[in-house]
Amino acid sequence: MQPNPTVFTPLLIAALVFFAWSCYRRFSLVTLGRGEDRFQRLDLRVWDMLLYAFGQKRVVAKPFGINHFVIFWSFVILLIANGEFLIRGVFPAVSLALLPPSLRHALLLAFDAISLLTLVSIALAVGRRLFFPPSYLNTPYVKARSFEAFLILAFIALLMLAYFGLHGAEIAMGEEEAAAWMPVSSFVAKVLLAPHSSLLIPVASFCWWVHAVVLLAFMMFLPHSKHMHILTAIPNCFFASLGKPNTQPREEFTRGSRYGVSEVQEFTWKDLLDGFSCTECGRCQNACPATATGKPLNPRQVVHAIKTNLFVNGPLIQKGGKPIVPLIGEEGEGTNTEDTIWACTTCGACLEACPVLIEQMPKIIKMRRHLVEMESQFPEELLNLFENMEQRSNPWGIAPTERTKWCSTMEVKPFTAGETEYLFYVGCAGSFDSRQKHVSVALATILNEAEVSWGILGKEEQCCGDSLRRLGNEYVFDKMARENVRLFQEKGIKKVITQCPHCFSTLKNDYKQYGLELEVVHHSELINDLLKAGKLNLSQKVTDLGRVLFHDSCYLGRHNDVYEAPREIIAAATGAPPVEMERTRNNSFCCGAGGGRMWMEEFIGTRINLNRVEEALRKNPDTICVACPYCMTMFEDGLKDKLAGQTRVRDVAEVVAEGLR
Amino acid sequence: MLVVACIKQVPDTTQVQIDPVTNTLVREGIPFIVNPYDTHALEEALRFKDRFGFRVAAISMGPPNSEATLRKALALGVDETILLSDRCFGGADTLATSNVLASAIRRLQEQEEVGIVICGKQTIDGDTAQVGPGIATRLGFSQLTLVDRIEHLDREKRTIRVRRKLEGRHEIVEAPLPALLTVVRELNRPRYPSVPKRLASQETEVKVWSNDVLRLDVNAIGLKGSPTWVNRIFSPERDKGEIIGDGVNDPVATANLLIDRLLSKDLLAL
Numbered sequence: 050m051q052p053n054p055t056v057f058t059p060l061l062i063a064a065l066v067f068f069a070w071s072c073y074r075r076f077s078l079v080t081l082g083r084g085e086d087r088f089q090r091l092d093l094r095v096w097d098m099l100l101y102a103f104g105q106k107r108v109v110a111k112p113f114g115i116n117h118f119v120i121f122w123s124f125v126i127l128l129i130a131n132g133e134f135l136i137r138g139v140f141p142a143v144s145l146a147l148l149p150p151s152l153r154h155a156l157l158l159a160f161d162a163i164s165l166l167t168l169v170s171i172a173l174a175v176g177r178r179l180f181f182p183p184s185y186l187n188t189p190y191v192k193a194r195s196f197e198a199f200l201i202l203a204f205i206a207l208l209m210l211a212y213f214g215l216h217g218a219e220i221a222m223g224e225e226e227a228a229a230w231m232p233v234s235s236f237v238a239k240v241l242l243a244p245h246s247s248l249l250i251p252v253a254s255f256c257w258w259v260h261a262v263v264l265l266a267f268m269m270f271l272p273h274s275k276h277m278h279i280l281t282a283i284p285n286c287f288f289a290s291l292g293k294p295n296t297q298p299r300e301e302f303t304r305g306s307r308y309g310v311s312e313v314q315e316f317t318w319k320d321l322l323d324g325f326s327c328t329e330c331g332r333c334q335n336a337c338p339a340t341a342t343g344k345p346l347n348p349r350q351v352v353h354a355i356k357t358n359l360f361v362n363g364p365l366i367q368k369g370g371k372p373i374v375p376l377i378g379e380e381g382e383g384t385n386t387e388d389t390i391w392a393c394t395t396c397g398a399c400l401e402a403c404p405v406l407i408e409q410m411p412k413i414i415k416m417r418r419h420l421v422e423m424e425s426q427f428p429e430e431l432l433n434l435f436e437n438m439e440q441r442s443n444p445w446g447i448a449p450t451e452r453t454k455w456c457s458t459m460e461v462k463p464f465t466a467g468e469t470e471y472l473f474y475v476g477c478a479g480s481f482d483s484r485q486k487h488v489s490v491a492l493a494t495i496l497n498e499a500e501v502s503w504g505i506l507g508k509e510e511q512c513c514g515d516s517l518r519r520l521g522n523e524y525v526f527d528k529m530a531r532e533n534v535r536l537f538q539e540k541g542i543k544k545v546i547t548q549c550p551h552c553f554s555t556l557k558n559d560y561k562q563y564g565l566e567l568e569v570v571h572h573s574e575l576i577n578d579l580l581k582a583g584k585l586n587l588s589q590k591v592t593d594l595g596r597v598l599f600h601d602s603c604y605l606g607r608h609n610d611v612y613e614a615p616r617e618i619i620a621a622a623t624g625a626p627p628v629e630m631e632r633t634r635n636n637s638f639c640c641g642a643g644g645g646r647m648w649m650e651e652f653i654g655t656r657i658n659l660n661r662v663e664e665a666l667r668k669n670p671d672t673i674c675v676a677c678p679y680c681m682t683m684f685e686d687g688l689k690d691k692l693a694g695q696t697r698v699r700d701v702a703e704v705v706a707e708g709l710r
Numbered sequence: 711m712l713v714v715a716c717i718k719q720v721p722d723t724t725q726v727q728i729d730p731v732t733n734t735l736v737r738e739g740i741p742f743i744v745n746p747y748d749t750h751a752l753e754e755a756l757r758f759k760d761r762f763g764f765r766v767a768a769i770s771m772g773p774p775n776s777e778a779t780l781r782k783a784l785a786l787g788v789d790e791t792i793l794l795s796d797r798c799f800g801g802a803d804t805l806a807t808s809n810v811l812a813s814a815i816r817r818l819q820e821q822e823e824v825g826i827v828i829c830g831k832q833t834i835d836g837d838t839a840q841v842g843p844g845i846a847t848r849l850g851f852s853q854l855t856l857v858d859r860i861e862h863l864d865r866e867k868r869t870i871r872v873r874r875k876l877e878g879r880h881e882i883v884e885a886p887l888p889a890l891l892t893v894v895r896e897l898n899r900p901r902y903p904s905v906p907k908r909l910a911s912q913e914t915e916v917k918v919w920s921n922d923v924l925r926l927d928v929n930a931i932g933l934k935g936s937p938t939w940v941n942r943i944f945s946p947e948r949d950k951g952e953i954i955g956d957g958v959n960d961p962v963a964t965a966n967l968l969i970d971r972l973l974s975k976d977l978l979a980l
């Protein structure tokens with residue numbers, strides 16, 4: 050059954066031209082972005098692409114993801130069938146029949162089976178959307194767009210049905226020699242033969258045209274919908290950040306430059322490609338602590354706003370004009386509000402969740418940079434922070450001479466090049482925060498007990514600048530980073546112990562950009578190593594802490610993959626692994642203090658720390674164990690709010706120190 | 711019209727310690743900051759610029775390294791900066807300082823009408839609060855101290871109405887221009903410099919005026935022109951506190967004990 054090519058050929062050409070034009074238009078919009086080198090280590094890139102795009106690693110991590118996996122791979126394999134269909138529509142002589150029969154049979158069998166499987170998957174997908182929609186699909190924004198989703202599902206289903214209809218009719222007419230290899234089509238053939246054999250030709254012809262029209266419509270619709278991701282997700286995974294995006298790129302401070310991003314073309318081309326790759330799956334939104342607590346930030350919306358903004362402003366910019374829709378401003382399509390931008394805790398949950406490796410958080414920081422560096426526009430609480438950091442190198446503005454007060458009750462040596470092995474970088478919280486000072490003492494005690502060679506910088510220690518960088522104050526961060534790098538190099542420091550995941554990540558990842566390669570360990574890692582090497586002997590089992598629950602810090606876990614060390618030392622000290630919360634390890638929920646949020650008020654929505662504390666309390670812990678000074682503060686505050694005074698918060702170092710008594 | 715902000719570079723006094731033996735300030739390694747009250751003076755001068763388009767000059771008397779302070783002012787948006795620096799200005803008390811600053815303002819007046827001069831209410835190193843009033847007196851300007859709000863500036867009638875923050879009350883006063891204001895922290899929230907302005911400030915000229923420019927009588931400036939002498943600097947003895955009651959085991963009784971103590975010392979009113 051092959052209709053006349055003279056009708057189909059012009060249709061196909063029109064559809065192809067429209068498809069190519071749509072793709073080109075999007076591609077040219079992406080090229081408006083700033084340059085960025087995403088071509089290093091092609092081997093790793095190919096691997097990421099295979100793993101995440103073709104292997105769909107993150108898609109299948111969720112229970113329903115397997116359904117998507119089936120549809121995706123069916124799509125890929127059926128590309129052969131559909132390719133043949135289109136070519137044969139124009140050149141009836143070119144078909145799979147040119148292949149060796151055994152190969153053709155195998156393919157036809159595969160097409161039949163896969164088409165049936167796809168139909169089942171589509172039915173499941175429709176059923177899920179109708180009857181068991183995941184909670185994050187239940188927002189006005191997504192609801193409004195779900196027509197698109199149903200349309201695409203209908204397209205795919207129609208393609209499959211038309212395939213069976215066409216081949217069924219052909220088999221019934223005896224035109225298919227390979228009917229034995231096409232069980233489903235043969236079944237359809239039987240059904241079709243029953244009513245009236247005279248209908249076979251019209252049915253075949255009808256199915257052929259349904260298949261043709263749906264296929265062309267699908268192709269034309271694709272670039273205009275979120276299903277564009279079918280095309281973009283693959284390169285997007287290829288060009289994804291090689292390491293974890295746990296640091297931000299440096300800025301060059303020269304006269305006449307602009308800093309950060311306030312107009313869409315100031316993003317890099319990869320940021321813009323991200324916009325076209327979003328599948329609108331809602332996983333980032335579902336993981337985001339800001340969204341969960343009623344803030345105006347929704348990482349998916351940030352990505353979507355960039356895409357919408359590019360659509361409106363891009364063509365104007367291409368013609369040499371000015372953007373008309375602001376990227377940052379009052380609420381509206383294609384615009385992010387300032388409240389949105391300041392709500393991010395940089396927890397990285399969005400980055401961890403995204404199946405196509407979109408980098409949502411780094412875009413938020415780029416916009417923060419614009420607000421801080423170009424506009425001096427930020428929540429007023431931050432003014433003090435910025436001044437204190439620049440003048441006294443700590444967030445509270447306490448006199449640097451007080452940096453060593455935490456160790457006034459013990460003998461602590463200064464770091465001496467050539468003599469001391471480790472620098473204990475105490476950090477601002479460890480030096481000045483009255484609660485965290487106890488952790489500094491506990492850690493110092495452990496280090497002494499294990500006879501580690503360590504020293505401190507004392508009054509010379511400076512803040513690492515983490516909060517500044519995450520808040521977009523790159524200019525002051527840059528000054529502090531240079532200062533620290535100079536100090537570290539001058540002192541010959543090679544190995545560093547930190548008790549704060551923020552210092553840890555900054556020294557380890559951010560300072561690399563300044564040419565400083567340090568061996569940085571978080572205290573949980575070092576303590577774990579000391580315990581394993583038998584250098585630290587716990588004299589007693591810690592029992593009076595009761596049921597111990599562990600909370601993952603974002604900058605230790607998600608941003609730096611340290612998950613086991615704190616758990617192992619809790620197990621070693623208490624004799625039992627810690628109790629886990631529902632959202633744990635890489636799915637952990639932020640305490641609310643990262644990204645500089647520690648220094649800001651939380652006026653909108655509910656409090657992130659309370660959300661997490663409630664989750665923790667559902668497990669009835671006696672002790673909540675943390676490995677970060679910010680988490681410590683957020684949990685202690687949250688427990689007070691919940692009047693849960695009987696539950697304590699302890700740093701992992703304190704738990705171990707208890708066992709040394 | 712020109713608005714002049716007088717600012718001073720001071721040691722970050724929270725970090726200054728007093729040598730117990732010599733009774734002098736240990737200044738080594740202590741970072742300098744802009745006198746905190748002066749940041750509010752600067753901000754208000756810039757708000758006059760924003761609102762009325764006046765030009766703003768920032769002036770400072772001090773050693774050559776005070777230039778950094780004036781660069782900060784440039785980064786915030788002042789139009790002109792003048793550093794009054796000369797060995798013979800050194801060792802000045804408030805009288806000699808106000809002589810130099812007043813003379814500089816007079817010179818500025820030769821080019822452009824100076825309508826408003828703004829100073830912080832005092833510096834955190836000297837704490838005298840005398841320099842502002844001293845300048846006003848020497849220039850014959852209206853003197854409006856402790857301003858915490860600008861109520862109105864009438865450019866036609868050439869008057870300014872401000873609110874003064876006094877002990878337990880406010881006072882609204884009006885005075886003819888030119889006027890000198892000394893300001894308190896409640897007046898405003900200083901702005902934060904943008905990066906382009908910071909970078910530009912590094913390349914803008916800070917004018918330095920020595921006594922060759924001002925031509926003041928050397929007996930009216932510096933150490934010679936200063937009738938005030940510092941006799942001794944010392945940190946006052948502070949009594950060590952004591953721990954009362956047992957807050958862990960009996961918080962209620964301890965709290966009551968504390969209230970009684972505070973009442974008996976007249977630190978708490980019921």
Ligand code: SF4
Nearest residue numbers: 337393394396397399
């Ligand atoms: S980093 Fe965290 S807070 Fe920020 S957008 Fe992503 S999930 Fe939300």
Ligand code: SF4
Nearest residue numbers: 327328330331333403
């Ligand atoms: S950004 Fe990623 S996780 Fe978020 S909706 Fe888009 S595809 Fe899903």
